[in-house]
Structures are given as structure tokens and as C-alpha cells.
Amino acid sequence: MLKDADRIFTNIDGRSGGSSLAEAKARGCWSGAAEYLKKTPRELLETVARSGLRGRGMFARKTAEKWSEFIKRPSAFKYLVVSVNESEPGTCKARSLLRYEAHRLLEGCLIAAYICGIRRAYIYVRGVFAEEIEILENAIAEAERAGLLGMNILRTGADLHLSVHRGGEAYVCRTDSAMFRSMEGSRPMPDFGADGEKLFGSPVLVHNPETLCMLPSVLTRGADWFSSLGRAGNEGVRLFSVSGDVERPCLVEETLGIPMRDLIDKYAGGVIGGWQNLAAVIPGGISTPCLPREICEHVRMDYDSLGAVSSGLGTGALIVIGKSSDLVGILRRIALFFKNESCGECAVCREGCRLMFDLIDGIASGRGKRSDIGRLERLCEDTENAALCPVGISAVRPVSGFLRHFRTLLEERCRD
Ligand code: SF4
Structure with missing residues (x-):
């Protein structure tokens, strides 16, 4: 088990105090900022590379590789966006992170922005997290007053302006380009055009909050310490x-x-x-x-x-x-979620999710036929092959996994 001395999230359950700057500092937040901001972005990038840190989001890319590519993108102006659009049923982690570890996240934003040459950042938070947004905005205001955010941070010449953007409830905003369009005031749908991966016309680096929260510890405790935890790769x-x-x-x-x-x-x-x-x-x-x-x-x-x-x-x-839970019923609820959250841009996902739900709903309620299971399999293949964004693939994977391991449960519920 992880030793207490190696924990990064020392207040993830809120038992070690509140979210004020003074309390966060007492837990070690911001303690190394004055030192690491004296180093060059290249030196810090090398430390992150040696740590082996991978993004804690959907694609788990090596953070330093992602940054190296981003730094090369030519533009005088670049953005950082932290995606806190947590809305999958059963996932409720980012909410605690905002509530209890807000300053750790802000410090992580500063590090990523400093290394990547970014001066403007947004934290995109699902609007329903009203209490957490208030905590986060208070933390930003406190950090600005203390000279930890804003202009000429800790008199090092580094600048970072950070604000919270309230998102709607659209799950499709886990796709970066849909989130950008939502931030620009358009309907949140994935954008496959030439500027699809830009925000307000400029390059943008997107991160999961958990990844950013690890950065202060990586820099203050060192790459070797971080890479000694976990397993190779x-x-x-x-x-x-x-x-x-x-x-x-x-x-x-x-x-x-x-x-x-x-x-x-x-x-x-x-x-x-x-x-x-x-x-x-x-x-x-x-x-x-x-x-x-x-x-x-x-x-x-x-x-x-x-x-x-x-x-x-x-x-x-x-x-x-x-074993006492109804697995087929759970699959039905998952399919209903994706049917409701498909943004509708491409027919294969829009209709595929609807048909998958209809078939699972029929089987779950005893109206289905064994031939429906074969139809479900073909729908999974077609939708996975042709969906335009990761949300369509996400809709398919729970169904295909269920077919792989629990096909007999579906067969038992069929009427023929
Ligand atoms: S795969 Fe689904 S969520 Fe993604 S663009 Fe197509 S319809 Fe929208």
C-alpha cells in the first residue's frame, strides 16, 4: 500500500482542513513555487519527462511528449484548459478534488503554463458543481492577492491569468473540440474543421485536473521519487x-x-x-x-x-x-445514458446508440430474441468503426465488453 509520506493528495477527503490558501500552504501547496520558477521551462520539462508522468485522462499520453509537441506549435498566444466536465454515472472524483485540493490544482496550472509558454488558462467546470466553483473562484482570488497568480508571479516575470468557465451538462464536452465550441458560445458538438482543435483561434493545451495536481510534487520531490511509485510505464x-x-x-x-x-x-x-x-x-x-x-x-x-x-x-x-444486482439492467442504464448523450452529429452514433438501447431494453424486459444479440454485436462493430469522436466509441465499449463476458445472461433473458 502507498505510504502516507508518499501521498500527493493529502486532503482528498477534506479531513485535513479547509480549502483556504493558509490551510493549503500548511499542507505544502505552493511551497516550492519560488524555487522552481527560477529554473528555465526546459529544465522543468526535463524533470517531468524523467518522472514518466502520463495524463490521467482518456488517452494517458506521456505529459512531457504532449508538451514538447505543443511548445512547437507556432503562435504568440496559447491557452490552457483544464477539463472538469465530470458527468459519467459512477465517477465522482474531480468534485472532491475541486472542493478540497483547489490550490494544488492552481499550482499545477501555473507549472504547466510556465513550461508551455501560456499566459491564459480556464478551468472548465460542469455548471452543476456550483459549490465547487465558488470554492475554486475564492482560491483563485486568494492566490492572486498573494502574488501566486496574475502578473509577474512571485516577481519572477511569469504571468498567468486563470478563470473558471461554467459548462453545461453535455457529456460530449469530454471531446476537446466540443468543449472549445461550448466555451466560444456555440452548440457543443465536436468540430472536425481546420480550426477544430483551437480555442478562440489559438492553440490550446487540454489537461485533466488530476494530472496537473501531480506536478507540484513531481518538481519539489523529484522525478526519481515519482517514478519509484507504480510500475514501469x-x-x-x-x-x-x-x-x-x-x-x-x-x-x-x-x-x-x-x-x-x-x-x-x-x-x-x-x-x-x-x-x-x-x-x-x-x-x-x-x-x-x-x-x-x-x-x-x-x-x-x-x-x-x-x-x-x-x-x-x-x-x-x-x-x-x-451477484444480487441485475447486470442486464445495469447495461440497460448505461446504454440509456449514451443514447441520451450522443450529440447527434453523426448518424452512426445517433442511431446506433438508440438502436443499442432499444435492443438491450427489449432483452432486459423479456421481449428480446436471441437474434437480437447478433444484431447488437453488428451494431457495436459498425458504430465503433464509424463514430466520429471518442464518445461514440465509449458508448460501444461497455456493450461489447458485456457481450464478451456475459453473453449467456442476455441469452437467458431472451424469449426464444
Ligand atoms: S460519435 Fe456521437 S457524440 Fe461523437 S460526434 Fe458522432 S454523434 Fe456526436
């Missing part, structure tokens, strides 16, 4: 939430590569009714394929291990499903 720590049929749902920080069973047993108090009562686990939010107990028994929680069993680390939000 999966360095560092991750926030994991565990919900569903467990004794104690929780949000914890652990090293990448921790066995899934340890997370469930040691932190969440185990499966309700014991491990033998486990039917399946969704390992990284509802867009990742669920896994049966035999795989959960030994799989590790990192990018490569979960990829090797045709699932994924996704949001790091585990949903534990006991």
Missing part, C-alpha cells in the same frame, strides 16, 4: 473511487498497478456478501468494459494491465457489482 499514483456493492465506498490515492482486489478489500471493506458474491467490476467509469470475477481476482489497476484484458483504466472509478 505506469509510474506514479492515481485517485481511485470504489462504489457499488462494497461495504465502504471510498475515494483513495494509490500507486498505479495496485491489484484491483486490494483496492476493493483493503480500502472499500470488501464486496458485500464476500468476494464470492462478486459478479463483475467496471474498472474505470461506465465507458470501460466490465470484467468478470475471474479477471478481477488478479488484474492490476494500471493502463497496460487493464488494456491487456480488453478494458481500460478510464476515469479510475471502479463500480463493483454483486
Whole structure:
């Protein structure tokens, strides 16, 4: 288990104090800023590269590689956007992060912006997080008053203007270009045009908040310390939430590569009714394929291990499903979510999600036929091959994972 001395998120449950600047400083936030801002962006980039840090978002790219490419993009003006559009059922991590670790996030924004030559940043937060937005805006105001954000930060010549952008409720804004159009006041839909990946016409770097929160510790404690946690290629720590049929749902920080069973047993108090009562686990939010107990028994929680069993680390939000829960009913609810959240831009996702839901709904309610399962399979293939953005693929993966491991449950519910 991760030692307390190695924890980055020392207040993720709010038990170590409030979100004021004084309290955050007492927990170590901003302590290294004056020192690392004296170094050149290139020196800091090398430290991040040596740490092995990968983005904690959808694509898990090496952070330093992503930045190196971004730095080369020619433009006098560039933006940083932190995407906090957390809206998948079962995933509720970023909310705690904003509520209890706001200053750690702001410091991470400053580091990313300084290294990448950015002077304007937005934190895009789902509008329904009203309380968290207020906390974040107060934290920004406090940091500005203390000279930690704004012009000539800590008299080093670095500038960063940061503000919160309230988003709507559209799940499709997890796709960067849809989020940019939403910020510009247009309908949030993925933009596949020439300027699709720009914000207000300028290059933009997008990050998950969890990735940015790791940066202050990487710089102050060093790349070697960070890369000593986790496993080769999966360095560092991750926030994991565990919900569903467990004794104690929780949000914890652990090293990448921790066995899934340890997370469930040691932190969440185990499966309700014991491990033998486990039917399946969704390992990284509802867009990742669920896994049966035999795989959960030994799989590790990192990018490569979960990829090797045709699932994924996704949001790091585990949903534990006991045998007494209706797995087909859960699949139906997941399909309903994606049917409602398809933005409708491409017919294959719009109609594919609707048809997938109709077929699963029919099977779940005992009206389905065995031939519907074959139709479901073909729909998954077609939608995955032709969907224009990652949301369409996210809609398919839970269904295809279910077909791979729990096909017999669907067959048993069919009427012929
Ligand atoms: S795949 Fe779905 S969410 Fe993405 S653009 Fe097409 S319709 Fe919209």
C-alpha cells in the first residue's frame, strides 16, 4: 500500500482542513513555487519527462511528449484548459478534488503554463458543481492577492491569468473540440474543421485536473521519487473511487498497478456478501468494459494491465457489482445514458446508440430474441468503426465488453 509520506493528495477527503490558501500552504501547496520558477521551462520539462508522468485522462499520453509537441506549435498566444466536465454515472472524483485540493490544482496550472509558454488558462467546470466553483473562484482570488497568480508571479516575470468557465451538462464536452465550441458560445458538438482543435483561434493545451495536481510534487520531490511509485510505464499514483456493492465506498490515492482486489478489500471493506458474491467490476467509469470475477481476482489497476484484458483504466472509478444486482439492467442504464448523450452529429452514433438501447431494453424486459444479440454485436462493430469522436466509441465499449463476458445472461433473458 502507498505510504502516507508518499501521498500527493493529502486532503482528498477534506479531513485535513479547509480549502483556504493558509490551510493549503500548511499542507505544502505552493511551497516550492519560488524555487522552481527560477529554473528555465526546459529544465522543468526535463524533470517531468524523467518522472514518466502520463495524463490521467482518456488517452494517458506521456505529459512531457504532449508538451514538447505543443511548445512547437507556432503562435504568440496559447491557452490552457483544464477539463472538469465530470458527468459519467459512477465517477465522482474531480468534485472532491475541486472542493478540497483547489490550490494544488492552481499550482499545477501555473507549472504547466510556465513550461508551455501560456499566459491564459480556464478551468472548465460542469455548471452543476456550483459549490465547487465558488470554492475554486475564492482560491483563485486568494492566490492572486498573494502574488501566486496574475502578473509577474512571485516577481519572477511569469504571468498567468486563470478563470473558471461554467459548462453545461453535455457529456460530449469530454471531446476537446466540443468543449472549445461550448466555451466560444456555440452548440457543443465536436468540430472536425481546420480550426477544430483551437480555442478562440489559438492553440490550446487540454489537461485533466488530476494530472496537473501531480506536478507540484513531481518538481519539489523529484522525478526519481515519482517514478519509484507504480510500475514501469505506469509510474506514479492515481485517485481511485470504489462504489457499488462494497461495504465502504471510498475515494483513495494509490500507486498505479495496485491489484484491483486490494483496492476493493483493503480500502472499500470488501464486496458485500464476500468476494464470492462478486459478479463483475467496471474498472474505470461506465465507458470501460466490465470484467468478470475471474479477471478481477488478479488484474492490476494500471493502463497496460487493464488494456491487456480488453478494458481500460478510464476515469479510475471502479463500480463493483454483486451477484444480487441485475447486470442486464445495469447495461440497460448505461446504454440509456449514451443514447441520451450522443450529440447527434453523426448518424452512426445517433442511431446506433438508440438502436443499442432499444435492443438491450427489449432483452432486459423479456421481449428480446436471441437474434437480437447478433444484431447488437453488428451494431457495436459498425458504430465503433464509424463514430466520429471518442464518445461514440465509449458508448460501444461497455456493450461489447458485456457481450464478451456475459453473453449467456442476455441469452437467458431472451424469449426464444
Ligand atoms: S460519435 Fe456521437 S457524440 Fe461523437 S460526434 Fe458522432 S454523434 Fe456526436
